[in-house]
Amino acid sequence: MMFSQLTESLESTLKNLRGQGTLTEENVADSLREVRRAFLEADVSFNVTRDFVKAVKEKAMGSEVLTSVTPGQQIVKIIHDELVQVMGGETKEIALSGKPPVGIMMVGLQGSGKTTFAAKISLYLRSKRKKKPLLVAADVYRPAAIKQLQVLGKSIGIPVYDEGEGNPVEIIQHGYEYAEKNGFDVVIYDTAGRLQIDEKLMQELEQAREAVHPEEILFVADAMIGQEAVNVAQTFFERLNFTGVCLSKMDGDARGGAALSIKKITGVPICFIGVGEKPNEIDLFHPDRMASRILGMGDVVSLVEKA
Amino acid sequence: MGLFSAIKKGLQKTREAILGEIKGIAGQGKVTDEMLEELEERLIKADVGTSAAFLLTDALREEALGKSLSQNEVLDILRSEAERFLVDPPKFEFKGNPHVFLVIGVNGAGKTTTIGKLAKKFADEGHKVMIAAADTFRAAAIEQLEVWAKRSGAEFVRHAEGSDPAAVAFDACQAAKARGCDVVFIDTAGRLQNKDYLMEELAKIVRVLKKIDPSYPHDMMLVLDGNTGQNAINQAKIFHKSFPLTGLVVTKLDGTAHGGSVLSIASSLKVPILWVGMGERIDQLVPFNKAEYVDGLFKE
Ligand SMILES: Nc1nc2c(ncn2[C@@H]2O[C@H](COP(=O)(O)OP(=O)(O)OP(=O)(O)O)[C@@H](O)[C@H]2O)c(=O)[nH]1
Ligand SMILES: Nc1nc2c(ncn2[C@@H]2O[C@H](COP(=O)(O)OP(=O)(O)OP(=O)(O)O)[C@@H](O)[C@H]2O)c(=O)[nH]1
Numbered sequence: 215m216m217f218s219q220l221t222e223s224l225e226s227t228l229k230n231l232r233g234q235g236t237l238t239e240e241n242v243a244d245s246l247r248e249v250r251r252a253f254l255e256a257d258v259s260f261n262v263t264r265d266f267v268k269a270v271k272e273k274a275m276g277s278e279v280l281t282s283v284t285p286g287q288q289i290v291k292i293i294h295d296e297l298v299q300v301m302g303g304e305t306k307e308i309a310l311s312g313k314p315p316v317g318i319m320m321v322g323l324q325g326s327g328k329t330t331f332a333a334k335i336s337l338y339l340r341s342k343r344k345k346k347p348l349l350v351a352a353d354v355y356r357p358a359a360i361k362q363l364q365v366l367g368k369s370i371g372i373p374v375y376d377e378g379e380g381n382p383v384e385i386i387q388h389g390y391e392y393a394e395k396n397g398f399d400v401v402i403y404d405t406a407g408r409l410q411i412d413e414k415l416m417q418e419l420e421q422a423r424e425a426v427h428p429e430e431i432l433f434v435a436d437a438m439i440g441q442e443a444v445n446v447a448q449t450f451f452e453r454l455n456f457t458g459v460c461l462s463k464m465d466g467d468a469r470g471g472a473a474l475s476i477k478k479i480t481g482v483p484i485c486f487i488g489v490g491e492k493p494n495e496i497d498l499f500h501p502d503r504m505a506s507r508i509l510g511m512g513d514v515v516s517l518v519e520k521a
Numbered sequence: 522m523g524l525f526s527a528i529k530k531g532l533q534k535t536r537e538a539i540l541g542e543i544k545g546i547a548g549q550g551k552v553t554d555e556m557l558e559e560l561e562e563r564l565i566k567a568d569v570g571t572s573a574a575f576l577l578t579d580a581l582r583e584e585a586l587g588k589s590l591s592q593n594e595v596l597d598i599l600r601s602e603a604e605r606f607l608v609d610p611p612k613f614e615f616k617g618n619p620h621v622f623l624v625i626g627v628n629g630a631g632k633t634t635t636i637g638k639l640a641k642k643f644a645d646e647g648h649k650v651m652i653a654a655a656d657t658f659r660a661a662a663i664e665q666l667e668v669w670a671k672r673s674g675a676e677f678v679r680h681a682e683g684s685d686p687a688a689v690a691f692d693a694c695q696a697a698k699a700r701g702c703d704v705v706f707i708d709t710a711g712r713l714q715n716k717d718y719l720m721e722e723l724a725k726i727v728r729v730l731k732k733i734d735p736s737y738p739h740d741m742m743l744v745l746d747g748n749t750g751q752n753a754i755n756q757a758k759i760f761h762k763s764f765p766l767t768g769l770v771v772t773k774l775d776g777t778a779h780g781g782s783v784l785s786i787a788s789s790l791k792v793p794i795l796w797v798g799m800g801e802r803i804d805q806l807v808p809f810n811k812a813e814y815v816d817g818l819f820k821e
């Protein structure tokens with residue numbers, strides 16, 4: 215496991231530090247290199263890693279070496295706290311205060327998990343927030359995308375609005391009107407996957423947004439995404455000003471460093487994580503757990519906390 | 522668009538960035554550690570991964586540090602090092618009657634789409650193709666695959682949603698034999714490599730296929746999403762350990778992804794990359810070519 219790897223390598227670079235009093239530029243240089251490598255291996259973007267390591271260095275400099283923990287653990291703790299802070303202290307909840315039906319639009323790359331998240335969020339809002347959601351099938355491109363949403367909707371008893379083939383912007387508009395007329399208080403639009411460089415399809419999303427002004431636009435990213443996360447998230451953000459991020463496939467063993475990059479680059483909070491394929495396999499995002507995961511560690515934090 | 526230019530075009534941005542760094546290294550007097558670090562940065566940004574990036578820059582460090590090299594000399598070192606990792610896809614040969622492909626990978630990687638594209642390629646070459654809907658789990662996975670079967674004109678075997686995937690695979694292969702199909706593609710559900718029960722499900726499919734013919738499946742093809750970062754390496758390793766892979770497909774390279782992790786994967790596994798996905802359309806699958814890929818990264 216990474217935990218042992220990072221902490222062990224930190225231990226070896228710092229083993230002589232015990233009893234030295236303070237962490238200094240010289241005595242932490244090696245360990246910061248280890249940290250950098252761990253971040254890159256967790257898929258944190260290169261630039262975010264660099265800035266982060268710099269920030270950690272400044273924090274670490276001059277702090278006293280605790281006697282109760284090893285210096286390696288102490289540095290991990292500093293990084294962990296910084297990570298939690300950057301990834302956004304509080305847990306974000308979906309905004310439901312607008313005039314009903316409140317719109318939520320799912321956007322993202324192909325295969326990132328939008329359709330699954332649409333179903334998961336509808337179920338979550340019904341069971342946890344006592345809402346009456348409608349799902350709208352606006353992916354007319356991918357084979358059987360509509361059917362996929364219908365099957366998911368049926369399995370959880372949530373209605374799905376669809377028009378078969380057609381124009382996605384109109385389907386979204388009509389879906390909104392249908393929700394309004396039929397007493398739904400939340401309407402979730404599933405859209406087709408697209409590349410952020412696909413001009414035509416990006417415009418289509420902008421038009422959809424103009425048509426129904428959703429309260430939330432949720433950018434769905436695969437937890438396994440690599441350095442590209444930054445390019446993708448940045449462009450989606452510039453075009454659509456998405457309001458929340460969902461991370462899918464967190465039940466895998468990816469370290470999920472993209473979560474940090476996306477938050478850092480866009481400033482938009484992460485709200486949900488997907489932890490399985492079934493509609494109930496959704497969790498709120500917890501920055502502290504994510505921080506431990508990116509660092510690939512389990513219990514260092516509580517260890518230092520106790521110290 | 523030629524196949525060559527598709528890969529090369531996909532890698533254009535990466536290549537430009539790498540060449541930019543190399544211009545900083547070559548012809549600027551002696552190569553320094555700092556220059557090598559900048560290059561390493563570029564490679565990592567291309568998702569080459571720290572290990573392959575280190576291997577490449579280490580090769581350069583060994584041959585170039587402290588020397589003055591021309592740009593071409595630097596590029597040659599990098600190219601020959603990268604080419605050392607990669608293998609060209611072997612020429613496809615029918616190994617059975619039918620030849621059976623089992624297509625596996627994590628969720629959403631592009632398995633179903635790739636099967637649709639490959640079915641079309643084989644059909645266009647005059648072969649009779651069978652597609653088996655052994656993803657019985659994901660919502661509408663069967664219907665999705667059926668659309669692709671229609672598009673490619675392939676035979677199609679399905680069971681009900683939720684039924685045993687191994688039974689579907691078995692029936693499809695039997696039917697393929699009976700109907701004289703040349704090739705069978707078995708689509709499987711997405712599975713994350715850390716899920717033992719899903720790996721066991723796959724093992725069962727393999728066991729059942731081997732009851733028909735111990736040589737089945739002839740090809741164990743892993744589909745990787747080109748946007749995936751370091752986890753792609755885990756995926757390849759873990760799948761390969763349980764199900765010795767005969768080939769890889771890297772999808773979604775029409776975006777800004779570089780699929781750089783294939784270098785890391787190739788450096789440790791020696792499994793050939795067979796195909797590259799360059800879009801959602803049926804004709805957007807191109808054969809992988811090691812020289813083109815390496816040139817795509819390192820050739821002006
Ligand atoms: N293990 C796991 N699989 C997931 C999760 N979320 C989605 N998936 C799977 O990932 C694959 C893709 O999910 P979809 O919801 O179809 O993704 P999408 O973004 O709608 O895909 P496109 O519409 O093709 O762009 C499916 O196999 C899902 O079952 C998750 O949290 N964990
Ligand atoms: N841009 C692009 N999209 C692709 C490519 N290959 C597949 N896709 C898209 O990626 C998404 C997922 O593809 P699928 O073929 O359903 O993936 P899968 O591995 O079968 O997914 P599951 O069965 O859910 O695990 C779909 O929206 C495809 O259209 C590609 O080469 N380029």
Ligand SMILES: [Mg+2]
Pocket residue numbers: 328329330353359404405406407
């Ligand atoms: Mg979808």
Ligand SMILES: [Mg+2]
Pocket residue numbers: 632633634656662708709710711
């Ligand atoms: Mg599939």
